[in-house]
Amino acid sequence: MKLIEGFDSNYRYILVAARRARQLQGGAPPVIDTGSRKPCRIAQDEIKAGKVKWLIPEIPKLPVVAASETLSKVFAEDA
Numbered sequence: 001m002k003l004i005e006g007f008d009s010n011y012r013y014i015l016v017a018a019r020r021a022r023q024l025q026g027g028a029p030p031v032i033d034t035g036s037r038k039p040c041r042i043a044q045d046e047i048k049a050g051k052v053k054w055l056i057p058e059i060p061k062l063p064v065v066a067a068s069e070t071l072s073k074v075f076a077e078d079a
Contacts, residue, residue, distance in 0.1 A: 004047075008056070016054045017043045 007013040020043035024030065030042050031051045046052045061069075 017047055020052050
């Protein structure tokens with residue numbers, strides 16, 4: 001399957017489309033005119049039209065990694 005433009009993976013595209021489809025099923029109005037009545041198809045059409053905004057959440061660092069980086073900085077300053 002070809003990678004959808006603007007997405008770093010097909011998995012992320014599916015997640016965004018599924019979340020938008022759930023919003024549509026919950027009563028959110030479509031943001032584009034489409035002949036489709038299926039929420040999944042409407043969500044895909046909205047994404048293709050560039051009307052759905054999304055962002056990749058920042059993954060927090062594990063406490064061990066954060067502590068290691070802090071200690072490295074402290075010892076680097078002492079040298």
